[in-house]
Amino acid sequence: MQAAVVREFGPIDNVAVEERPDPVPGPGEVLVRVGAVAVNFVDTLVIGGTYQFLPDRPFTPGKGPAGTVVALGAGVTALAVGDRVLAMAEIGGYAELAVAPAAQCYRLPDRMGFEEAAALSLAADTAWFGLRERGRVQAGESVLVLGATGAVGIAAIQLAKAFGARVLAGVSSMAKAELVREAGAEAVIDLSRANLRDSLREQVREATGGAGADVVLDMLGGDPFDAALRALAWRGRLVVIGFAAGRIPSVKANYLLVKNIEVSGLQISDYRKRMPELARRCFEEIFSLHEAGQLHAPAYRTYPLPRAREALGALLDRTVKERIVMTVLGG
Known part of the structure; x- marks a missing residue:
């Protein structure tokens, strides 16, 4: 698969899109074919090594990808292959395939596309x-x-x-x-x-x-x-x-x-880990309000995955007023 990879913490110049082995979901996890993922300021902190929770290197940044479940890890029963989900993974979203905890994946309403879901996620x-x-x-x-x-x-x-x-x-x-x-x-x-x-x-x-x-x-x-x-x-x-x-x-x-x-x-990530049922109720209400026309995604601009570094640069330079969403072909 194609993925953005960070081998050493530092500036966004350290981000390179390259071929990586397809990930495999472990117990309680699902594999998601990514359709879109938001580019967030917090991603730049993780890339720079200044965030409070840092992954092992090398890693693929990107929180909260939206896409389609393509494989299930052992013990996953609440989701099925083919489900369209917002997967609130902490990292891994800047890729064609991402692994996420099944308990932190939320089925998307039929009328919500991946780009819109990504624009809403973490916001x-x-x-x-x-x-x-x-x-x-x-x-x-x-x-x-x-x-x-x-x-x-x-x-x-x-x-x-x-x-x-x-x-x-x-x-x-x-x-x-x-x-x-x-x-x-x-x-x-x-x-x-x-x-x-x-x-x-x-x-x-x-x-x-x-x-x-x-x-x-x-x-x-x-x-x-x-x-x-x-x-x-x-x-x-x-x-x-x-x-x-x-x-x-x-x-x-x-x-x-x-x-x-x-x-x-x-600190929103703690709630998804410590109070997963409350996090699920949160997304149920968000999706319900979206369906009712009371909640809309902010205006967003898309960048394809191969331009990941450019998307991050636009975020840091504030040259783009809209929310930045990275799209992945085949998602």
């Missing part, structure tokens, strides 16, 4: 867990999404709206306001305003009648995190998902006490 499920599990959002509450124009952000806006929440979308430029409004945001928070520490709180209070945000999903960290913490409502919950702004912030515990607020973190 919609992250947003779901941030809202449902860590944020415990309730209908009628207000949700502030920081990093709202990214894949997780767009999914979070749609899901929060589907859950009955009022959605506030934080954007780095008001030129992006229409994008988040189309996704369902009722108010747009301008993160480019001067004195963000005060201006963010003022905008949130104006949008919530002075109450503040009940839930904040933060993909940014840095100054937006500091400002959003001050914009939480009484008993508000802020969920840390990433640090795209660069700085990892810190929190003074007395501030949490005085305002009766919470800060929690979300």
Whole structure:
């Protein structure tokens, strides 16, 4: 099979597409003929050797490929050859064939193609867990999404709206306001305003009648995190998902006490390993909302597998505004 291979951790120049032996599923695993897989920033961390969980080398990167089951490992009974699945494997997706735990494979709805499934993977499920599990959002509450124009952000806006929440979308430029409004945001928070520490709180209070945000999903960290913490409502919950702004912030515990607020973190892979039934319920609801027209994949651009390095470069250089999806012929 063809696969992208990393032999030494480092820059994306270390990624080479080459011929590799076909993998064989072990007990409890399935072999998937990959149709498409998203290109995620986390993949570059794994390639660079800076992610918290690093595979043995050589390895093939790529999380969450979508494709067709072509072989079953020993003991697999819940899936069958021919099933179309989203396979939430941690690595191996940048290839024609990928092995994944059967317990972390989710049958796709008939009307969902591989590219759309790949575009949703690692975005919609992250947003779901941030809202449902860590944020415990309730209908009628207000949700502030920081990093709202990214894949997780767009999914979070749609899901929060589907859950009955009022959605506030934080954007780095008001030129992006229409994008988040189309996704369902009722108010747009301008993160480019001067004195963000005060201006963010003022905008949130104006949008919530002075109450503040009940839930904040933060993909940014840095100054937006500091400002959003001050914009939480009484008993508000802020969920840390990433640090795209660069700085990892810190929190003074007395501030949490005085305002009766919470800060929690979300590392989505742990849930699939430790709470597989909750992860399955997550995808069942995501697929159901997609079928109902309440959740759509973000706009995406495709690159074929032989251009894997180019796709990664476009992600890092931010030369492509859409989500990047790698396609595999024959999937």
